[in-house]
Amino acid sequence: MKLEKLVGERFKEKPSDCVVESHALMVRGGYMKYVANGIFSSYTPLKRITKKIENILREEMDAIDGQEVSFPVVMPASIWQESGRYDSIGKELVRFNDRNGSPVVLGMTHEEAAVQLVREYGQSYVKYPFMIYQIQTKFRDEARPKSGLIRVREFTMKDAYSFHTSQEDLEQYYDKCHKAYERIFARVGIPEVVSVASDSGMMGGSISHEFMLLTDIGEDSIVICPECNYRANMEAAANITENNRAEVSEELKKVLTPNAHSIEEVCSFLNCDEKSSCKAVVYQRNSDDKYVVLFLRGDLEVNETKLTNYLGFDIHPGVVTIDSGLSAGNIGPVGLEGDFIVLYDSSLKGMNNLVCGANESEYHFTGLDMDRDVPSAEFHDFAKIQAGGICPCCGKKAITISRGIEVGNIFQLGTKYTKSMGMIYTDSEGNTQHPIMGCYGIGVGRLAAAICEVHHDDYGPIWPISIAPWQVHLCAVRSDDAEVKAYADKLYDELKSRGVEVIYDDRNISAGVMFSDADLLGVPYRVIVSPRNMKQNIVEISSRDKSFKATASVDEAADDIAKIIFDALHSI
Numbered sequence: 001m002k003l004e005k006l007v008g009e010r011f012k013e014k015p016s017d018c019v020v021e022s023h024a025l026m027v028r029g030g031y032m033k034y035v036a037n038g039i040f041s042s043y044t045p046l047k048r049i050t051k052k053i054e055n056i057l058r059e060e061m062d063a064i065d066g067q068e069v070s071f072p073v074v075m076p077a078s079i080w081q082e083s084g085r086y087d088s089i090g091k092e093l094v095r096f097n098d099r100n101g102s103p104v105v106l107g108m109t110h111e112e113a114a115v116q117l118v119r120e121y122g123q124s125y126v127k128y129p130f131m132i133y134q135i136q137t138k139f140r141d142e143a144r145p146k147s148g149l150i151r152v153r154e155f156t157m158k159d160a161y162s163f164h165t166s167q168e169d170l171e172q173y174y175d176k177c178h179k180a181y182e183r184i185f186a187r188v189g190i191p192e193v194v195s196v197a198s199d200s201g202m203m204g205g206s207i208s209h210e211f212m213l214l215t216d217i218g219e220d221s222i223v224i225c226p227e228c229n230y231r232a233n234m235e236a237a238a239n240i241t242e243n244n245r246a247e248v249s250e251e252l253k254k255v256l257t258p259n260a261h262s263i264e265e266v267c268s269f270l271n272c273d274e275k276s277s278c279k280a281v282v283y284q285r286n287s288d289d290k291y292v293v294l295f296l297r298g299d300l301e302v303n304e305t306k307l308t309n310y311l312g313f314d315i316h317p318g319v320v321t322i323d324s325g326l327s328a329g330n331i332g333p334v335g336l337e338g339d340f341i342v343l344y345d346s347s348l349k350g351m352n353n354l355v356c357g358a359n360e361s362e363y364h365f366t367g368l369d370m371d372r373d374v375p376s377a378e379f380h381d382f383a384k385i386q387a388g389g390i391c392p393c394c395g396k397k398a399i400t401i402s403r404g405i406e407v408g409n410i411f412q413l414g415t416k417y418t419k420s421m422g423m424i425y426t427d428s429e430g431n432t433q434h435p436i437m438g439c440y441g442i443g444v445g446r447l448a449a450a451i452c453e454v455h456h457d458d459y460g461p462i463w464p465i466s467i468a469p470w471q472v473h474l475c476a477v478r479s480d481d482a483e484v485k486a487y488a489d490k491l492y493d494e495l496k497s498r499g500v501e502v503i504y505d506d507r508n509i510s511a512g513v514m515f516s517d518a519d520l521l522g523v524p525y526r527v528i529v530s531p532r533n534m535k536q537n538i539v540e541i542s543s544r545d546k547s548f549k550a551t552a553s554v555d556e557a558a559d560d561i562a563k564i565i566f567d568a569l570h571s572i
Helices: 021-028 044-063 077-083 111-118 167-187 263-270 304-311 416-420 444-454 482-497 511-521 531-536 557-569
Strands: 032-036 039-042 066-068 074-076 095-097 103-106 130-139 154-164 194-197 207-214 220-224 231-233 253-256 278-285 291-297 315-317 341-345 354-360 363-368 400-414 436-443 472-476 502-505 525-529 538-543 549-553
Touching: 021 032, 021 444, 039 044, 044 066, 044 130, 044 154, 044 167, 044 444, 074 077, 077 103, 077 111, 077 416, 111 130, 111 154, 111 416, 111 436, 154 167, 154 444, 167 194, 167 207, 167 400, 167 436, 194 220, 207 220, 207 444, 263 354, 263 363, 278 354, 291 304, 304 315, 304 341, 400 416, 400 444, 416 436, 436 444, 472 482, 472 511, 482 502, 482 525, 482 531, 482 557, 502 511, 525 531, 525 557, 531 538, 538 557, 549 557
Parallel strands: 066 130, 194 231, 291 341, 472 502, 472 525
Antiparallel strands: 032 039, 074 103, 095 103, 130 154, 154 436, 194 207, 207 400, 220 231, 220 400, 253 363, 278 291, 278 315, 354 363, 400 436, 525 538, 538 549
């Protein structure tokens, strides 16, 4: 393709609304265009990249006996009502009525559609196991889309669903898919992706893993133990605390704490460590605004995913009103009265000599003994693990926290959907059973953006050859020179005849502008034809990552370049 015909503009300035490099470079390089919040159109370079990613996904899914299918984007609400998710999922799921008044939804995920497709087929155990997958557009009405393609509302996703007659069989296939994902990420140029234990969230099931590309711009916090290689998403990582009880319990005393409301202010006023305090964090149930009061050690943060999973309903940060029965900034477990859901984090179990609220304005207690003063308390893990914390696996104080972009996920769903949607099969003994499901997803656009995030320099993306929009960027410097133009045209045709993907720039522009555009397109190999090179009967060949530079004679250039591309493709 000739670059002068390439739709889309390339420019130098970083757009003011781009906070991550992948977003800025994709806008500057003419890869995509903003349509609406979290919705983008793709120009040719991005479309070629995502098409190659999709082909890799297909190859690896086919290799583990996946069968490609296609589910609708718009689905009747009835199948989501069958699973129970029509009402349990919030505003992320777009609901509307068709012209006949029938309720329908936009697909944000397709577990229900997968079950609906195969529940008549899978009525006998002899049909199992099997896996179906699709690469499809989805829409999820994210509250805060950001970072270009990292978090969007409309996106393309590869989602796969496997069906099994035993948990053992599911686990074997789960491992097989895990290895396939490792191959996928290696093939697209990010072999450094790590898998971490994660929370299943709205998907359901008890076991799940996320594949994380570690980078400072990542939205997720990744818990890592360098001692035993334990890895987990912050949402799923258990927090273990050393609860050291003092030998002597102090008397519970109410003390005046004027103008001290936050835990930092209270501990500063009383000259005590936040680890020796008990703080209250207030939430409200979404359905009826009922208050949820959680007590935990003062230096810890609430893991809201753990809390929501325990409660079994959605919550939001509480607004403490005058008539709520709560004294904002002074809430404590002793003498707390009212129709509240009261919970206690494990960090408080057995602890004594703590500071806490006295449920009275401007007053706190010192000397709180959880065993003595709150004997009915039950303790559960609701807190975020901290850097330097205790590893849930090996027990060493070695935890580190990194940031990461989620580029894939896999779930063991169990019978959550097959049971609720009435999918059954007859086993070898004539008994009816519900199939066990697995689910495996990769967002195509997010993966492309993540690759760009870790493969770029100050001038533009550096695309791995496996997914690059083109393999060779041919630059005819001084195309107004007849010899340069004639040879460059000839080389362009010869490369195409050898199956090399070429973007050809024969515009009559300065070399600086030409090379700047080439940097933004990020094509792995650049070939330069110029008057100086013609005098020497050579062409210049260099790699975008600056690891390779060579020359080739004009007579052998096409063959040499084709071999370079062949070798690069087969080294992956």
